[in-house]
Amino acid sequence: MAPSSTRFLILLAAASLLASFARADLQYDFYNTSCPGVETLVRDALNATFAADSTIRSGLLRFHFHDCFVRGCDASIMLQSHNGTAEKDANPNLTLRGYEVIEAIKAKVEAACPLVVSCADIMAMAARDAVYFSEGPDYQVETGRRDGNVSMMEEALSDLPPADGNVTVLTKFFAVKNLTMKDLVVLSGAHTLGVSHCPSFSHRVYNYTGVGDEDPSMEAEYGQSLNATCGGLDNVATVVPLDAVTTEKFDLGYYQSVYAGKGLLQSDDALRHDSLTGAYVGVMNNASSLDTFFADFIVSMINMGRIGARTGTDGEIRETCGIYVD
Ligand code: HEM
Incomplete structure (x- = not known):
């Protein structure tokens, strides 16, 4: 049997290996094998949405920003609360637009690949596609985010930059x-x-x-x-x-x-x-x-x-983005 100091080192090495799996980096084409074609599916669905309402593009771009600045890009902005204390209930978020768009796309993605693609990644793709369909640049988004299941109004109030700030x-x-x-x-x-x-x-x-x-x-x-x-x-x-x-x-x-x-x-x-x-x-x-x-x-x-992205085994993949958290 290994001496206790050696066992400790082995445990430490195993723990940091596990941690590195849990905290894997975001990457391009994360869903290449687990949900091939998801980015095209999202883009096509958005194209149809924008044809009906071009003004929602800006809403989706802002949505990703407000998600990322509070608890990281983990779709916690989408979560609902029975007593009105989630991020989405905070004053700066009352003018956010695009919840139904993300939820509708998530439903399509779920039909193709159940419980594989996070809401947070769909939000990142939607922000990118909103820019692309507004004659802006196209770019590859990093994916592999997982969703958070905590959403607190106070954090939205403290972390979002103020509109009267210098x-x-x-x-x-x-x-x-x-x-x-x-x-x-x-x-x-x-x-x-x-x-x-x-x-x-x-x-x-x-x-x-x-x-x-x-x-x-x-x-x-x-x-x-x-x-x-x-x-x-x-x-x-x-x-x-x-x-x-x-x-x-x-x-x-x-x-x-x-x-x-x-x-x-x-x-x-x-x-x-x-x-x-x-x-x-x-x-x-x-x-x-x-x-x-x-x-x-x-x-x-x-x-x-990349802000606060949860990867590996951190966070979750949920079926609907806006479930209740309390
Ligand atoms: C620098 C700090 C920022 C402040 C203080 C700020 C503040 C605001 C405010 C007050 C509005 C209007 C809300 C309303 O009354 O309807 C707004 C709209 C918007 N913001 Fe920002 N913002 C900031 C940064 C960003 C960033 C980083 C993004 C995205 C990358 C972004 C994207 C947008 C978009 C696209 C809209 C229009 C939304 C719509 O048409 O519904 N903003 N922002």
Whole structure:
């Protein structure tokens, strides 16, 4: 029998081997043999969905971001709670869109390969396809994520970056997720798609410093048009494009808007006031930078898609994404 110190070392080696199986890395084509064709299935289903409603593309891109920033990319955003205390119940998530789309695709995937493909991976593919079908870049997503079964409202409230944050604040929110300032300015470029509800920015228009004033950083005519569109601080019914130039096209319109003082959210406008992020906005204001933006966006999306990923035997594969957790 081996002496106890040797046995301890053998156990330690076995434990770290097991841990390395449990914490396998994400990889390309993870489902190649276990569910061949799943990425095509997802893309075809989304193509049909977008043909009926092109505006849902931006919803799916944001969905992946809000999933990844809270407990990692583990589809915990999809979980429901009986007493309204899940991530999805947190204020910044009340405007998220795309739950039914992911659930419908998951049902199709389940029919082809039961209990093989995670909801988190479907969300990552959907975000990629939303960009692709908006004339943005195509790229391979890493897969192999597994789903989490814990979802807490407080974590969504503490981990999602605030829409009135400056670059120092936003950078900190990104840094705790292992993302850089470059990731911040590049991923903010996702605001080339989609809309915001008035309350997410209306303080800039009607009450910037608490005396009924407007954010002086906003381009004057843009401020006037927002004032007319929202008609007051609390208009929850109206939405405004995040990229006033080309709302449904994945391009440089967002950076051109920000550069011109027409960034809708305070967090968008903030980017042009910091020297590093401002320099990037300046470069992206030039039409010849489109390929650079696409290449940067792919890298940053892959970085974001790695946040807190559960792999190996960690987490679970569930049949429906939105089951109740309490
Ligand atoms: C930098 C920090 C960020 C902040 C503070 C922020 C904040 C917001 C806010 C307040 C809205 C509008 C919500 C509403 O009122 O309807 C929004 C929309 C959106 N965000 Fe962000 N966001 C950030 C980063 C990101 C990232 C990293 C992505 C994706 C990679 C993203 C994708 C989107 C998209 C696509 C929309 C439009 C959604 C739709 O049309 O339904 N955002 N964001």
